[in-house]
Amino acid sequence: MTKPCRIALLGVGTVGGGVADLLARNGEDIESRTGIRFEIACALARNRERAAKRLGGNIAVESDWRRIFSEHEFDIAVELIGGETDACESMLAAFARNKPVVTANKALLATRGGEILASAAKGAAGIYFEAAVAGCIPAIRLLKGALAGDRIRHIRGIINGTCNYMLTRMRTDGMSSSDALAEAQQLGYAEADPTLDVDGLDAAHKAVIMAWLAFGTPLTMNNIAVTGVRTIAAKEIEYAAEFGFCLKLLANVELIEEAVSIWVSPALVADNHTLAQVEGSMNAVQAKADAAGELSLIGAGAGAGPTASAVVSDLVECATDLACNRVPVMPPENSRKVLAAEMFNCQSYLRVPAMDKPGVMARATGVLADLDISIEAVRQPESDSGAKTDVVFLLHETSWQNLHKACKMLAGLDDVTDWPVLLPIAVPHTEKK
Amino acid sequence: MTKPCRIALLGVGTVGGGVADLLARNGEDIESRTGIRFEIACALARNRERAAKRLGGNIAVESDWRRIFSEHEFDIAVELIGGETDACESMLAAFARNKPVVTANKALLATRGGEILASAAKGAAGIYFEAAVAGCIPAIRLLKGALAGDRIRHIRGIINGTCNYMLTRMRTDGMSSSDALAEAQQLGYAEADPTLDVDGLDAAHKAVIMAWLAFGTPLTMNNIAVTGVRTIAAKEIEYAAEFGFCLKLLANVELIEEAVSIWVSPALVADNHTLAQVEGSMNAVQAKADAAGELSLIGAGAGAGPTASAVVSDLVECATDLACNRVPVMPPENSRKVLAAEMFNCQSYLRVPAMDKPGVMARATGVLADLDISIEAVRQPESDSGAKTDVVFLLHETSWQNLHKACKMLAGLDDVTDWPVLLPIAVPHTEKK
Numbered sequence: 001m002t003k004p005c006r007i008a009l010l011g012v013g014t015v016g017g018g019v020a021d022l023l024a025r026n027g028e029d030i031e032s033r034t035g036i037r038f039e040i041a042c043a044l045a046r047n048r049e050r051a052a053k054r055l056g057g058n059i060a061v062e063s064d065w066r067r068i069f070s071e072h073e074f075d076i077a078v079e080l081i082g083g084e085t086d087a088c089e090s091m092l093a094a095f096a097r098n099k100p101v102v103t104a105n106k107a108l109l110a111t112r113g114g115e116i117l118a119s120a121a122k123g124a125a126g127i128y129f130e131a132a133v134a135g136c137i138p139a140i141r142l143l144k145g146a147l148a149g150d151r152i153r154h155i156r157g158i159i160n161g162t163c164n165y166m167l168t169r170m171r172t173d174g175m176s177s178s179d180a181l182a183e184a185q186q187l188g189y190a191e192a193d194p195t196l197d198v199d200g201l202d203a204a205h206k207a208v209i210m211a212w213l214a215f216g217t218p219l220t221m222n223n224i225a226v227t228g229v230r231t232i233a234a235k236e237i238e239y240a241a242e243f244g245f246c247l248k249l250l251a252n253v254e255l256i257e258e259a260v261s262i263w264v265s266p267a268l269v270a271d272n273h274t275l276a277q278v279e280g281s282m283n284a285v286q287a288k289a290d291a292a293g294e295l296s297l298i299g300a301g302a303g304a305g306p307t308a309s310a311v312v313s314d315l316v317e318c319a320t321d322l323a324c325n326r327v328p329v330m331p332p333e334n335s336r337k338v339l340a341a342e343m344f345n346c347q348s349y350l351r352v353p354a355m356d357k358p359g360v361m362a363r364a365t366g367v368l369a370d371l372d373i374s375i376e377a378v379r380q381p382e383s384d385s386g387a388k389t390d391v392v393f394l395l396h397e398t399s400w401q402n403l404h405k406a407c408k409m410l411a412g413l414d415d416v417t418d419w420p421v422l423l424p425i426a427v428p429h430t431e432k433k
Numbered sequence: 434m435t436k437p438c439r440i441a442l443l444g445v446g447t448v449g450g451g452v453a454d455l456l457a458r459n460g461e462d463i464e465s466r467t468g469i470r471f472e473i474a475c476a477l478a479r480n481r482e483r484a485a486k487r488l489g490g491n492i493a494v495e496s497d498w499r500r501i502f503s504e505h506e507f508d509i510a511v512e513l514i515g516g517e518t519d520a521c522e523s524m525l526a527a528f529a530r531n532k533p534v535v536t537a538n539k540a541l542l543a544t545r546g547g548e549i550l551a552s553a554a555k556g557a558a559g560i561y562f563e564a565a566v567a568g569c570i571p572a573i574r575l576l577k578g579a580l581a582g583d584r585i586r587h588i589r590g591i592i593n594g595t596c597n598y599m600l601t602r603m604r605t606d607g608m609s610s611s612d613a614l615a616e617a618q619q620l621g622y623a624e625a626d627p628t629l630d631v632d633g634l635d636a637a638h639k640a641v642i643m644a645w646l647a648f649g650t651p652l653t654m655n656n657i658a659v660t661g662v663r664t665i666a667a668k669e670i671e672y673a674a675e676f677g678f679c680l681k682l683l684a685n686v687e688l689i690e691e692a693v694s695i696w697v698s699p700a701l702v703a704d705n706h707t708l709a710q711v712e713g714s715m716n717a718v719q720a721k722a723d724a725a726g727e728l729s730l731i732g733a734g735a736g737a738g739p740t741a742s743a744v745v746s747d748l749v750e751c752a753t754d755l756a757c758n759r760v761p762v763m764p765p766e767n768s769r770k771v772l773a774a775e776m777f778n779c780q781s782y783l784r785v786p787a788m789d790k791p792g793v794m795a796r797a798t799g800v801l802a803d804l805d806i807s808i809e810a811v812r813q814p815e816s817d818s819g820a821k822t823d824v825v826f827l828l829h830e831t832s833w834q835n836l837h838k839a840c841k842m843l844a845g846l847d848d849v850t851d852w853p854v855l856l857p858i859a860v861p862h863t864e865k866k
Contacts, residue, residue, distance in 0.1 A: 022724050026584055033649070033764050034581065130579070136725035138571070138579035145578070146563070146571035148467065149745025151459055216466070274731060277707055291455050291738035291745075292569035298707060299728040309725035312582025324757040331466050 002031065005319045006041035008068050010090055011080030012051040012061070015104060015131070016043075018308030019078065020055050026312070036319045042072040044081065044090075065090040069097065076318050078311060079103040088112055095123035100322065102314045104131035104307055107196070110205035113212065113219025117330055126327045128314035133206045134159050134283040136306035137299040138313075142287060143213040144328070150289035152214040154254040156426065159206045161281035161301040162190040162197035163229045163249035167266070168279045171237045171246060177229060189281050189302075200228035200249060200264045207251035207264055214253065214287070216334040217260045225341035227265040236421060239392045240268050240349060243377065246276045250426050259337040261344045267426035268349050274298075275427060342400045347376070347425040349394060350403070352410050353418040356389040360415045364391050367409045373398045388417060394425070435464065438752045439474035441501050441532075443523055444513030445484040445494070448537060448564070449476075451741030452511065453488050459745070469752045475505040477514065477523075498523040502530065509751050511744060512536040521545055528556035533755065535747040537564035537740055540629070543638035546645065546652025550763055559760045561747035566639045567592050567716040569739035570732040571746075575720060576646040577761070583722035585647040587687040589859065592639045594714035594734040595623040595630035596662045596682035600699070601712045604670045604679060610662060622714050622735075633661035633682060633697045640684035640695055647686065647720070649767040650693045658774035660698040669854060672825045673701050673782060676810065679709045683859050692770040694777045700859035701782050707731075708860060775833045780809070780858040782827060783836070785843050786851040789822040793848045797824050800842045806831045821850060827858070 007023075009016055023030075023038050031037045040059050045051030048061040055061070062068050065086055068077075077094040079101055081087040087105050092115075094101050101120070103109070109116065109132055120127045130140045134157065143152065158164050165187075166180035175183070181198060184190040196202045204226045212219045229249050237247050245268035253262045269276045274296050278284040283301025288294045300306035321328060354360045361380060368375060376394040395403070407420045440456075442449055456463075456471050464470045473492050478484030481494040488494070495501050498519055501510075510527040512534055514520040520538050525548075527534050534553070536542070542549065542565055553560045563573045567590065576585065591597050599613035608616070614631060617623040629635045637659045645652045662682050670680050678701040686695045702709045707729050711717040716734025721727045733739035754761060787793045794813060801808060809827040828836070840853045 018724070022582060025723075026582060029584065030582060034762050136579070136583075136722075136728060138575060138728075141574060141579055142571060145750065146569070146574055146746050147742065148749040149455060149459060149463060150569075150742045151462065272710070274707070274710055277705075277710060289569075289742065290458075291451070292742035293733045293736075293739055295569060295571075295730070295732040297728070297730055300726045303726075305724035306726055309580065309583045309722065312724075313579050316581040317578065320759070320762075324759045326753075326757045326759070329467050329753075 002035060002037045004037045004039035005076065005322070006039050006074040007315065008072065008074040008077045009040050009043040009080070010065060010068065010077060011082065012043050012045040012054055013080065014304045015307045015311065016080040017054055018304035019080070019311050022308045022312050030316065034316055034320070036316060038315060038319070041074040042068055044068055065093070069093050075099065075322060076315065077101045078315070079105055080311070084108060088116070091116060092119045095119040095125045098123045098125050100126040100128065100318050102128045102311055102318055104129070104311060106132040106202065106205040106209060110208040110219060110221055124327055126318060126321055128318050128328070129209070130314045131307050131310035133209055134285055135299065135301040135303065136309045137283055137285055137297045137301065139210060139285040139297065140213065142285070142295065142297060143210060147287060147289050147292060150291045152287055152289045154288040155210050155214055155285065156250055156252045157283065157285035158248050158275060158278050159251050159283050159285065159301060160197055160203040160249055161283060162194060163203070164278065164283070165189050165281045166229055167232070167237070167247050167249065170232070170234055171241065174234060176234055177232050198228050198230045200226040203249060203251045204264045207253055207262055211253040211260055211262050213331060215255065215260050215336055216331040217336050217338055218333050223262065223338040223341060225263040225265070229266055232266055235390070236351065236423070239351060239379070239381065239390070242379065243394055244271050244429060245269060245425070246271055248275060252426060256339060256344060259339045261339045263341065263344070265424055267424045269427040270429045270431065273427045273431065342404060345397050345399050347395060347397050347428050348403055349423045349425060350392070350406070351421040352391045352416055353420070354389055354391055355415040355417060356387055357415050361391050363413055363415070364410060367413070368393070368395070368406060371402055371406050373402060373406055435468060435470045437470045437472035438509065438755070439472050439507040440748065441505065441507040441510045442473050442476040442513070443498060443501065443510060444515065445476050445478040445487055446513065447737045448740045448744065449513040450487055451737035452513070452744050455741045455745050463749065467749055467753070469749060471748060471752070474507040475501055477501055498526070502526050508532065508755060509748065510534045511748070512538055513744070517541060521549070524549060525552050528552040528558045531556045531558050533559040533561065533751050535561045535744055535751055537562070537744060539565040539635065539638040539642060543641040543652060543654055546642070557760055559751060559754055561751050561761070562642070563747045564740050564743035566642055567718055568732065568734040568736065569742045570716055570718055570730045570734065572643060572718040572730065573646065575718070575728065575730060576643060580720060580722050580725060583724045585720055585722045587721040588643050588647055588718065589683055589685045590716065590718035591681050591708060591711050592684050592716050592718065592734060593630055593636040593682055594716060595627060596633070596636070597711065597716070598622050598714045599662055600665070600670070600680050600682065603665070603667055604674065607667060609667055610665050631661050631663045633659040636682060636684045637697045640686055640697055644686040644693055644695050646764060648688065648693050648769055649764040650769050650771055651766050656695065656771040656774060658696040658698070662699055665699055668823070669784065669856070672784060672812070672814065672823070675812065676827055677704050677862060678702060678858070679704055681708060685859060689772060689777060692772045694772045696774065696777070698857055700857045702860040703862045703864065706860045706864065775837060778830050778832050780828060780830050780861050781836055782856045782858060783825070783839070784854040785824045785849055786853070787822055787824055788848040788850060789820055790848050794824050796846055796848070797843060800846070801826070801828070801839060804835055804839050806835060806839055
């Protein structure tokens with residue numbers, strides 16, 4: 001009988017429970033294919049009794065992570081605690097004992113990644129985090145493995161299922177963003193506190209991890225411009241549709257003259273593009289590399305099954321590495337510049353809320369002309385509210401900085417009633433599918 | 434300075450040249466990220482002078498693969514010779530010397546895979562073949578790695594760029610299949626002898642490799658029903674479009690009650706499905722697994738850049754394995770039954786060419802009713818040719834065997850002028866995107 005690979009399962013919630021289920025269901029199959037026999041040696045859970053019942057068998061459950069390390073023997077720690085303090089401390093404790101860690105904790109990697117990687121390196125222990133980005137979509141394997149011989153230029157994706165679900169419902173059923181959020185919460189797609197998701201921070205965490213893997217840019221949440229979907233109005237989706245676009249919360253990481261540009265924002269995507277077809281809680285990651293061209297990966301970005309599938313695939317990789325004393329190489333930090341948040345160019349969508357008076361479009365277009373911003377299309381949709389209207393522009397490529405200046409000047413016009421809404425066009429109609 | 438990892442580059446054609454270019458361009462970057470420095474130690478080419486010029490430097494070029502083994506030292510053999518005899522013999526020679534092989538040779542793996550794998554196992558040497566299936570799409574890594582902890586149920590894909598290019602042109606420009614093929618050849622998308630591509634054999638080779646990786650079913654071209662696109666008429670595409678479908682050459686591998694069903698055929702795909710958006714020479718691979726759900730990968734399936742990118746990613750993996758004396762585990766053969774070619778059920782498209790006489794539709798539907806085949810929709814498009822018409826059916830799910838029986842009976846009817854055209858509906862409109 002094969003010597004088992006012993007797992008410390010830190011966290012027996014939705015994902016942790018899913019991991020235990022998957023190992024129970026596929027353990028034999030995994031052993032016959034890989035020669036690795038996994039065994040959950042111990043587990044961490046706040047409610048020990050419930051967890052023990054969930055896991056079955058004679059698995060020891062502790063409620064303090066320190067006891068996992070003082071009382072039990074194991075080969076791999078699977079960190080599914082979430083949050084910051086306990087998750088981080090237990091990871092560092094594992095590395096201090098030269099134990100590798102499999103984790104799905106994107107927030108922790110994005111905010112304290114430097115410290116964690118240094119600690120892993122010091123312990124000569126591996127860290128595996130496929131489940132941290134886009135559920136079962138092998139985004140990490142793509143960047144680390146499949147494109148290892150290539151030069152990645154651009155990564156973008158729909159990497160928050162809650163926001164994508166909301167935007168999909170808003171488009172298909174004309175819901176408001178708050179109603180769509182309430183529904184997502186009811187269906188279990190959104191957390192009780194949806195801040196991380198809805199405000200774009202969760203997508204930003206994942207973008208930071210991908211930027212680091214692809215470009216060696218140190219893990220940090222600085223320099224990343226983040227806009228969420230909380231304030232997206234139903235009319236934005238309607239107007240965008242009239243121009244042949246849909247709205248997606250996109251994370252975008254790209255090299256611009258060897259510097260890294262990174263942002264998360266609701267953005268316009270041409271209706272016939274692959275990304276536009278990614279609906280509901282699905283996720284997508286696209287990478288463009290010099291030799292390979294564009295690769296698109298689409299799949300479930302969250303949920304017990306997909307996330308557990310990614311965790312167990314990491315367990316297999318980790319155990320394989322352990323068997324030959326290998327520690328996965330992490331990209332060396334480099335001195336690549338990270339562009340300040342507003343230093344990128346793009347085509348854009350601009351809605352200017354204004355009084356329905358003669359000459360308002362002329363004055364607005366005058367502002368744009370003064371800033372050398374050229375207009376691809378402009379519409380003034382009929383308004384029900386009589387006195388108020390919107391002037392909606394599609395603008396040719398210009399700098400984001402310049403566009404902010406335009407917003408400021410437009411907001412200062414007499415007939416403009418509110419701050420303009422500015423959104424990047426991430427996938428123009430001219431982009432080849 | 435790092436000790437170099439020495440490559441024997443067997444074949445300096447489009448892909449081999451692309452590999453050399455990629456290593457020249459990204460070599461430093463690869464070394465800084467992975468610690469591996471690649472060096473082409475020797476090369477094999479029929480035209481030694483041209484190859485030496487193409488490779489530059491002082492790389493020794495041989496025209497007989499035996500001299501590669503007798504005269505040179507290397508760590509990894511990259512087999513890009515193509516064809517059968519020399520490719521296979523040089524691979525076996527490498528394994529006999531305990532040298533790992535990276536290859537893009539799908540035909541060889543699909544037809545002589547058993548022998549090759551046995552030889553690799555005997556030599557305790559690895560074999561890496563990401564480039565053999567769907568160019569830069571990491572299909573092999575998906576099946577071997579990303580879904581290693583999951584249970585795969587179904588794989589399907591658009592995995593022949595030539596056929597997809599032809600079908601796309603036929604739809605968008607009403608071309609005949611022979612004109613579309615001539616254009617594909619002119620553009621370099623199709624070989625001078627397009628048999629392997631157009632008749633579906635290339636897709637079948639790749640399907641056989643994926644079936645083996647996913648299900649452990651031994652590599653073989655037996656038991657696989659293969660239909661290509663050579664005889665597809667423009668009107669099939671037109672009629673399918675009227676029902677809201679497009680036509681794609683699909684490879685389909687799935688578990689049906691634990692037995693493996695595998696076929697390659699032009700098939701109908703609902704217009705709004707992800708696979709329908711995969712146009713021109715692009716490829717797509719979809720895998721469905723128990724926990725992960727459905728994953729779709731889309732990218733360039735051929736060409737020097739994408740294929741070289743996959744080869745070099747394999748080189749990185751191979752060199753990493755070499756450094757720790759690891760040989761990748763191949764799925765153990767199992768005793769899973771492979772279903773005979775016609776043992777699957779599906780919805781289908783059936784066109785019955787007939788004389789435009791009263792009662793012909795009644796007689797045709799009578800035949801279907803006798804066989805318990807129920808009809809979802811039927812159309813009799815107006816015909817220009819006066820006396821001749823088509824009766825086009827969409828049929829509810831039934832066995833392929835039963836459908837063949839129906840074709841035979843329909844062909845025997847007095848007013849039916851030609852053998853009916855039968856195509857599976859791979860993605861019905863009811864399938865969730």
